[in-house]
Amino acid sequence: MTRRVQILVALVLTALWGAGIYAGHANGHLRFLDRLEATLTDWRTQVRGVQAPPDLVTIVAIDDTVVKRGGSYPLPRADLARVVDTIVQFKPKVVGIDLLLVDRSAAIGDATLANTLATGPMVLAAAAIFPAASETVEPGAQGPLAALPQAERFLLPLPAFADHAEVGVVNVATGQSGSPLSVPMLFRTSDKVELSFPLRVATRALDKPLTIAPDHLMLGDRAVPTDSDFALPITYYGPRRTIRTVSAQSIFDGTLNRAAIENRIVVIGASVSGGGDFYPTPFDSLMPGVEVISTAITHLVAGDGIVRDRKVHIVDALTAILLPMLLVGLLAWRRSAPGIIAAAVVMIAWAGLNLFAFTHGVWLNAATTLAAAVPPVMVFAGVQLWAGGRRTQYLAAKSRSLAQFQAPAVQEWLARDPNFLSKPVRQDAAVVFIDLSGFTTLSERIDPDELQHLLRAFHALIDKAAVDSGGMITGFLGDGAMILFGLPGAMPDDGARALQCSIDLYRSVDRWIASLPPATRGQLGFKIGAHFGPIVASRLGGSHQHITATGDTVNVANRLMEVAAQNCARLALSDTLLDAADFHGAPDGILSGPLLTQVRGRSGVVTVWFWRDQNGPGQPATKAEMID
Structure with missing residues (x-):
């Protein structure tokens, strides 16, 4: 084959490789790329640095101080009712209780809490139970909801509580690194669809109607970009307590600041050591789940979340195909040091653009692009080096042959x-x-x-x-x-x-x-x-x-x-x-x-x-x- 044909074949094979890598990952295969992407996402978040969150949410933490006071965990329902009642008196926009109230306790405590929940705008947490580690889609399901995480059933609050509040599913989606990278906004079973806890809280706080579009959500007239399965990508503002956090103990002590509650979104959740509801994040190895949920709520209300929607996926697909082709083309165009330098410059420019996009609210996939670009470039460069060695040997032999016919000065x-x-x-x-x-x-x-x-x-x-x-x-x-x-x-x-x-x-x-x-x-x-x-x-x-x-x-x-x-x-x-x-x-x-x-x-x-x-x-x- 001529060199042009060889280059054309290399470019076609490179494009097919990139398309195959992207399609394989998008269809749930190549799971090892998820871990790489999680690592790269943590790194990009750390490079971006700590950011001050919009001051919209206050977390009332049931922490170790509260447990030591009461002597037990979970917090008795009567004590929880006291916490909720005090918060309601300070007139928040909405109170979200990130605690599963699915079991009965002392009758008087349950009754007290039920009465308290009826005094203000409340959202209670539910949990989705999945039949297997992998979420499934019901065969024959049609429309945009077909991609939703399908639960076997929901753990709902007791009817005595749920009758006085709205209910949202509190599950988060963790990558292979264990760090939550997104929060699903919608869940379904075989016969119903439930909203997530953050979406319920944000909808109630904004007091705007929710519309489910084919590839995004609408809160009133504002679009909320989501991933393909209606998951909200999240990016962390900083370590734990970056979002305003007060201890529930301040309620029992009578020291709670009214300004931390009034006209704000309040999320009550646990941050008890050993409680199990902790996740690793880029800034903190142990962040309470309630702050992960509060991060998602802040994104929804403020509209400052990171974008990873259908358009971003199209850019990812094109990058996975075109970037490797460009790199191989540069190596083929200039086979010596200039070609390698040009390819390196392109890779650095892509990395810089990817980081710039991430720090400005657009999450372009890095792992898939690297998997699409690195192997063909390495293979092509290896073939080039091998062919270059062969060519060098040929030219050396040709030079020795020429030396037999031409004077050294003429050579x-x-x-x-x-x-x-x-x-x-x-x-x-x-x-x-x-x-x-x-x-x-x-x-x-x-x-x-x-x-x-x-x-x-x-x-x-x-x-x-x-x-x-x-x-x-x-x-x-x-x-x-x-x-x-x-x-x-x-x-x-x-x-x-x-x-x-x-x-x-x-x-x-x-x-x-x-x-x-x-x-x-x-x-x-x-x-x-x-x-x-x-x-x-x-x-x-x-x-x-x-x-x-x-x-x-x-x-x-x-x-x-x-x-x-x-x-x-x-x-x-x-x-x-x-x-x-x-x-x-x-x-x-x-x-x-x-x-x-x-x-x-x-x-x-x-x-x-x-x-x-x-x-x-x-x-x-x-x-x-x-x-x-």
Whole structure:
């Protein structure tokens, strides 16, 4: 597959993964994400910090002080009646009793409490009993109420009490961490629907009609956003007693402040140590259930609850699909460090946006998005690293292969500038040609393997001389080669290095031929021509290109080998090369000339000098030896 197809497949698979994660979690699977979300929610709440709640609710706590006074818990009904009666006298908006009054006690105490409940606006707590740990939906149920938590039955207050008050279900919904994250507003059994305790209290306090819309509630003309199952998400203002709390003992002592009760919502509940009605929250490991309920009441009345409704779920679904695709796309677009940095920036931006939304009242799911994004990004990044390693190995092998054909300086230049010589360049350069004499005749008489061995040894000598002097072999011409000095850029010492390369070639090839067996040695000779002048450097070829030089300078350098052969010499140098090299004589060498001569295929005269090694192993070649 092409890279574009591979990226497209990766993006499609990433989108399917994100959609699958979101759908699986929304349908009640992947429960481990609930614990992660609860942890992240606690963290976001702590980052947001403690907030002052709207001062609407007062909690009258039946705490340890009250129990020590009375000597027992639950509080005797007569004492509870005294607490309620005192509160009613201070004229609250509504009194909510977050205590289950489901069992009979002393007759006089029950009668006293019943009479007291009839004196003011009251809401009593009921409890929903569920048949299993998981809430079920009745088969065939239709409409928005089908998603409600379905209870097996309700534990209702005794009729003697319920006849004088409204009743609301007090259950809360806890996540796997045990922290209440929401409070269901509606509950149902097979034949009835009950309102929650906070909703009953808030409706009575606001004195506005309640309307159940398909995906939210209406308190009068104000919408109350709820989750898909009509649960009210809650976020805590702070640790316990952040919502105004007074001890019921102040009633028995006669010290209760009227301002804490008058025209306020009052919730009576237990905060007795060991009473069992405590929950862990982000700010407090043990928060009384009555304060959790009071938090929900405050949200309903003040309208400051956190939003997690149908629109938020749509954003969650889109984020679970699009964010992983964006991250994978960035890694695919820029496979190196910039891609990783860009993906990291996007993740940081998403985390910042998620936190910003939470602190401003919108609860975007974090756990589902992380589960949708992290695995495909890690898999794709791993595949990219593996493929990058393979590609690095391939490029390294390709570079080693290229090194066999291009000079190191040209390789470095091509790496910096891939368009090097894409357009022809005219400049001065030095050109050296070398060719074996007698090789064609020899190749007809010796074994091909031996012939190949000779060529490899000869090419190795050329390669060493070229590399040592900084030249570039533009090509091996069978039993010869062309070496260029002036690329990738012209240098002041191009002529001097070309001259040194010519002399080194002369000596190394002369010694090599002298070391061959007599039968081979007697058949071989060599000739070298070197010239300096203007050339045109360019790339030749289509899909397989090579760098070369053309022009009169190249032709003259090539023809100087013929001039050397015609004059029983092995190295012919033009005077322009000697001038460029600033040559004033070579140690251990003999320079003869000048010879004014014409070269084949060119008009005009060339001044030529011949150089030979006075200490070399070979003897001056005869004319017959030098002509191939």
